Amino acid sequence: MENEMITEPLRLEGRELKPPLIIAGPCSAESEEQVLLTAKSLAAGGIKIFRAGIWKPRTRPGSFEGIGSIGFPWLQRVKEETGMAVAIEVATAQHVNEALKYGIDIVWVGARTTANPFAVQEVAEALRGANIPVFIKNPINPDLELWVGAFERLNRAGVRQLGAIHRGFSSLNGSIYRNQPLWEIPVRFKEMFPEIPMINDPSHISGKRALVFQVARKALTLGFDGLIIESHCDPDSALSDKDQQVKPDDLIGSLSQLMREINDIAEDEDVEELEELRNRIDSCDHDLLVTLVNRMMVSEKIGKYKKKKKMSVVQNSRYNEVLESRLKEGKGIGLSEDFVEGLFKYIHQESVNRQREE
Ligand code: PEP
Ligand code: MN
Numbered sequence: 001m002e003n004e005m006i007t008e009p010l011r012l013e014g015r016e017l018k019p020p021l022i023i024a025g026p027c028s029a030e031s032e033e034q035v036l037l038t039a040k041s042l043a044a045g046g047i048k049i050f051r052a053g054i055w056k057p058r059t060r061p062g063s064f065e066g067i068g069s070i071g072f073p074w075l076q077r078v079k080e081e082t083g084m085a086v087a088i089e090v091a092t093a094q095h096v097n098e099a100l101k102y103g104i105d106i107v108w109v110g111a112r113t114t115a116n117p118f119a120v121q122e123v124a125e126a127l128r129g130a131n132i133p134v135f136i137k138n139p140i141n142p143d144l145e146l147w148v149g150a151f152e153r154l155n156r157a158g159v160r161q162l163g164a165i166h167r168g169f170s171s172l173n174g175s176i177y178r179n180q181p182l183w184e185i186p187v188r189f190k191e192m193f194p195e196i197p198m199i200n201d202p203s204h205i206s207g208k209r210a211l212v213f214q215v216a217r218k219a220l221t222l223g224f225d226g227l228i229i230e231s232h233c234d235p236d237s238a239l240s241d242k243d244q245q246v247k248p249d250d251l252i253g254s255l256s257q258l259m260r261e262i263n264d265i266a267e268d269e270d271v272e273e274l275e276e277l278r279n280r281i282d283s284c285d286h287d288l289l290v291t292l293v294n295r296m297m298v299s300e301k302i303g304k305y306k307k308k309k310k311m312s313v314v315q316n317s318r319y320n321e322v323l324e325s326r327l328k329e330g331k332g333i334g335l336s337e338d339f340v341e342g343l344f345k346y347i348h349q350e351s352v353n354r355q356r357e358e
Contacts, residue, residue: 005151007195008160010133012049012085012105017133020259021163021199021226023087023106024251025051026233027241028064029071036077037233038248043082045252049106050075050084051228056240057091057112064239072102079103087135091119096126108135108228109150111167111204115139120150124157135163135228137201142169142182144189151196163197164189165228166219168205174301176293178207178244181215183222190223203230203244212246213254214286220262221279229255295347296354303355313355319348 010017024042029035029052039050052075056066075086087106090096091113099107107127113119114137127134134154139146151162166186168179190198200219202212216227232238235245246254264275306313323344330340 005155005162005193005196006160007155007162007193010161010163010197012133017197019197019225020220021049021197022047022255023049023051023199023226023228024231024248025087026053026238027203027230027245028053028056028239029067029074030064030239031067032074032077034233035071035074036081038231039078039082039084041233041248042231042251043084045248045256047252048084049087050078050082051087051230053240054088055091055095057089057110058240059112069098072098072104075104076102079105090123090126093122093126096123096130100130100132104132106133106135108165109137109154111137111140114147114150115141115143117146117149117153120153124153124159127154127159128157130159131161133161133163134159135165135199137165137167138169138185140170140179142180142185144185147185147189148192151193163199163225164193165199165201166205166224167201174294174297176211176290176297177205179205181205181218183218186224187222197225199226199228200224201228203228203241206244208243209235209246212244213258216255217258217261217279218283218286220258221283227255292347296351299351300354300358303358306355307358313352322348 010021024047026034026038035052042050052071054066054068054071056064058065075088078084078086085105087108088099088104089110090099090107091110096107109120109123113123136147136150136154139150147164151164154162164186166181168177168181169185171180186198186200189196200216202215202219206212206215212229216229219227229251230241230245231248231251232242232245233248235242235247238245303313323341326344327337327340331337
C-alpha cells in the first residue's frame with residue numbers, strides 16, 4: 001500500500017508549532033480547582049499547551065470515567081487566565097462536536113480508540129472541515145498498520161494537521177514498564193512519515209513517576225519532536241493514573257534539566273560527539289537496568305513456583321547450565337569469559353536472594 005499522506009504543519013492561531021512540542025496536564029480534569037491550580041503552575045514554568053481528559057476510556061468499568069462536559073468551562077478558564085492552548089481526548093463524534101463547540105485547540109485520539117477502525121472513522125467524519133491539530137496515539141497493540149490506518153482515515157476526511165503520540169503497547173508479560181515502548185515501532189513510523197511530528201508519552205509508558213524522565217530522555221535523544229506528560233497538583237489524590245503523574249514543579253525542574261542536556265549537545269559542536277556517545281551510554285544503561293528488573297520479576301515467579309513445589313532455591317545443575325550457555329553466547333559476541341562469569345554470578349546471587357524472600 002502506498003504511504004500517501006497530505007499533511008500540513010501543526011498550527012495554533014495561525015502560528016506554526018515548532019518542536020519541541022511540550023504538552024502537560026493531568027490525566028483527568030477532576031475539579032475546577034485542580035484544573036486551574038495545575039494549569040497555573042505549569043504556565044508559570046513556561047508550558048504552553050495544557051492537557052486534561054474530560055472523558056476517560058477505562059479498561060475496566062467502575063474506575064473514574066471522567067467528569068464529562070461540565071469540565072469545558074474549566075478549560076475555558078485555563079485559556080483565559082493562563083493563555084495556554086488546551087487539548088483533550090476524543091473518542092466519539094459527540095466528543096468532537098463538543099470539543100469544537102467549546103473552542104478546544106487540539107484533540108487527540110486515545111490508544112483504545114486507535115485500535116478500533118469504526119470509532120476512528122466516526123471521529124474522522126466528525127472532524128471533517130475542522131482545521132485543528134489532531135494527534136493519534138499508537139493503538140494498544142503493537143500493530144504499525146493499524147496506527148497508520150487511523151492516520152489514513154483522518155487524512156481522507158481532510159484532516160491535514162496530524163501528529164503522532166507514542167504511548168507504548170500493552171503486554172501480558174510482567175515488565176517494569178506499564179506499556180512496553182517497543183521503540184522500533186515509532187522509529188519505523190518516523191521513517192515512513194518524516195513530515196508527521198512524533199511526540200512521546202513517557203507517563204503511560206512508564207506508569208510510575210521514577211521512570212518518566214528516563215523514558216523522556218530516550219525519546220528526545222532518538223529525535224522525537226516533543227513530549228506529552230501527565231502532571232497533577234496533588235498526584236497522590238488523583239482519580240486516575242496517580243502513580244505516573246508528577247507535580248508541576250517537579251515536571252518543570254526535570255524537563256528544563258533534560259532540555260539543557262539535549263540543547264548543550266546540539267549547540268556545542270566540539271562536545272557533540274562525546275555527548276552523543278554519552279547519551280547512547282545512558283540509554284544503554286537504562287535498557288540494562290530495565291532488563292535486569294524484568295529478569296528479577298521472572299525470577300520471583302520461579303521462586304513462588306519452587307516454594308509451592310517445595311523445591312530448593314539453588315539448583316546447581318540449572319545454574320551450571322545457565323552459566324555455560326551464557327559464557328558460550330557471550331564469547332560468540334565478543335564478551336570475555338571472566339566478564340560474563342562475574343556478571344552472572346552477581347545476577348544469580350540477587351535472584352537467589354529474591355527467591356529466598358518469596
Ligand atoms: C490518557 O492520555 O490519559 C490516556 C487515556 O492515554 P492512552 O489512550 O494512551 O491510554
Ligand atoms: Mn492517563
